Amino acid sequence: MIRPRQIREPTRNLEIILLLAAVFAPFALWMPLWVSGSFLALLGLRAWLELSQRPLPSRPWRILLALAGLAAVFAAWGGPFGLRPGSALFLLMIALKSFEQNSARDREMTVLLCCFLPLAGTLFSQSLGLFLYNLLLLGTVLFILQRLQRGSATAGQVLARTGRLLVQALPLAAVLFLLFPRVGGGLLSLTPSAQTAYTGLSQTLAPGDVAHLATSREVAFRVKFQKGIPDQEELYWRSLVLTRYDGSRWRVAEDLAAPPAPVEPRGNIAEYRVDLQPTGRKYLPALDLPLAAPEDAQMRQGYSLHRKEKVTSRIQYGLRSATRYSTAAPRSDVREAALEIEERANPRTQALVRRLERETSGPRELVDAVMHRFAEGEYLYTRNPPLLREEDPVDHFLFQTKQGFCGHYAQALAWAARAAGIPARVVTGYLGGTRNPLGDYWILRQSDAHAWVEVYFSGAGWVRKDPTRSLSPDQIVSGEQGDTTAADELEGGPRPRGGLLERALGYAGLAWDAAYFGWNYWVLGFTQERQLNLLARLRLGDSLEQALPRATLLLTFLFLAFMLILMAALLGRRRGEDGIARAYTRFLKKLRRAGIEPRSCEGPLSLDRRIEAERPDLSPACRKILQEYIELRYAGQGDRNTLRSLRRRVRRFSPPSRLRGGQLKI
């Protein structure tokens, strides 16, 4: 009796050690030296034990080492929570896990756990190169998992099968990536905190401050209006109100107690939700003027909203704002704060104000006259203005450089108003926004950052004055986009020239840049907003509430379709598989229906003899079929025509079904 050889379960310990080393490699960049050192020492020890066929350390030793690793992580970070300490702990534990290789399950678990480290790696770096490396690691994990299974396949065959598996998995992965609902982050409040740099408005304003924001296309926040969409020119988004002025910088007046004077709406009230990107600060942008603060925030003096916690992840809040309003008279301390200036500074501006006071009939006319001066004088709007002097900066701007952007004009106007005894303050925030027609919401980018002025007129309250608005279009220096980006340079730059190698390198650089741009745009930048755009384009609905259920339905449908198609492909017959066997199987099936059960050990010749004995009526037809089958299969004769003839005969072979009992008696 020949029994098939039992195939021994392979150990593949060396492959697992190499996998661990490969998984660790990028972490050398991010981990402190002692973590990298410990990991490599442990892995080296493991490799040495493996190569020298020495026994692995016993269980107490492993537990001791694990406790030491845990203690070290606690000592270094105070706990295992967070990206860096968590990764360090995971690395140390997986290195120790490789010492526990008693059974197939231990090995499989070690390999499986390796999946998590590439994921942690993507949180450290999002470069294209690292992502490709992580894909390679995932493939290696699948490769070794297969190698751990019993089987006689060679490494090359397993590699080919892994590749096929990954390629087959791609469509579903892409569908999941595009349609899986992107819900808000911060599920476990493990979001990266201090290290991350945020872009946004700063707490103070000095000439030139907003310039760095002007070039950033980063999204600051998004707004969806539910009711009362204001006109485009009324979209002033207030973030900070800068009342204190110390001669060089404008600051938020932290000491002025809330609440501000009451607001009386006049006309339209807008209802909307703001989806704010993390800023790392506490202010919440709101449409001028918010009527009440959201739950976890308060309204400060100056009607700016201030949150209790810093905004470190995306948050959403709903607000109501009056776009036309009048405010009651502020308290005296607020009024006084809005009048503070250094008495001897900016003499030319003071002289100008004195002259305007004589020429105009009241505060409103005076402020208008200053703004008129911006429009009539040779002022220019530019994002690259010359630097202002440290002393008398308003004089320097108003009478010498005459070039600046919103911050310069706002400060000059506010200072001039204060010099005339009119309470004034600088407001920073965002202006306008771009409506996304597909998603029906507004996007405010950092480049929309703006500064304007609020002046107090008795009777009307605080009134917004935007000096930049008074500039005419031909005063704006066109084409000024601040720093030209690398992409722009490449786009408009000359074609690569020089020798073949240089040109090739030049084009490779262009291709890499295109890939990089595509990577940022399509993969890294695929945010909830972009997902919503996609869903809207697929006609699944414009709003999150409407589109998400349908997207989930579509996802389910596509998932099932994927499974069915792949299943059909896997179960389908291989092309080129011999039609001879298929025809013969079909013939045997028909015979079975006729009451002749083919035996598994039976060749065509003995089958022929049995048919002759049991069903002589079928014998002539069957004999021809069997002869052709033998010719094709065993004699190595016959060609396409024989095969065709065999198929035809089998097709036409239709024996009467099994004879009923009593008719056939032997």
Place this chain on the structure above:
Amino acid sequence: MRFPGLRLLLFGAPRSASSVHLGHRRIFILPTRLGMWFGFLLLAMLFTAMNYQNNLAYALTFLAVSAALTSALHTYANLAGITLSPGTPPPVFAGQGAGFPVRLTEQRGVPRLAVEIGAVGAEVQSLDIPPSGGTSAWPGLPTQARGILPSPELVVRTRHPLGLFQAWSKMRFSEDCLVYPRPAPEAEESGVLRPEGPGIRRKWNATGEEDLDSLREYRSGESYKRIDWKAYARGRGLVSKQFSGADRASVWLDFEALPEVGVEARLALLARMILDQEEAGTMYGLKLPGSSLAPDSGPEHMHACLAELALFQPSEQEREETT
């Protein structure tokens, strides 16, 4: 049979005489323990990706999810379309392992790798099936007592390719295995069985030594020992030697004549005697209460005698003797 799969799962596989084709109604698939762990890991990965809103983490997670699901389809496809055909299990002596031959064939034209087959509760063996080909398996069962060993419930399963899912199917064939009684130890040692001992009654003793008398054409059923292999090597075809003594010598192996040591012990003795007589090349007959087999020799006769022993149903009186 409205829910054949459910019935198969709940009540076990019914006996089937012919071959079994593994289709979607017969194959079940579930994640393995490793697959469960992988599921937990994927959930952790997904939560991490959601927590950090990291698109690369999403991409890696989804690729891993998709690869795992794709591997489930591969696992299923590795089993689907295999045909299992039962063979006749050869009889064995009690105490030996019974083997139930099964031929696994595949027609899809792809190799089936790491397919495991075995009797439920017994050892499984792992084998590969070549594309458009077949391979044989011998799922085994240990045997203890003589009689008919019903064909066990067989399980065919695979965890190929990743080990995250296991697809399996169960079936039971109607090819039973005949188990002969375990033969008693060597006759000489047992003390009971000497050539003239009890239980062996020479009807007609052989006169003198067995001499080669003549050669005649081999008839099927005759002992292989009688074939004149030298003559066969000379190209004279299969001829069997006829011994003048042996031809007439025949013995009766009688159940009743054995000492009253219990039914199973007597059957064991008889089994030993049958083997010994067959070895010696003598003609022997078997007498059991209620049946008898005329003296003859050769493998067919030996198996017929052993089968009698295997299927022997003792009467009440004889059963009492056992107790």
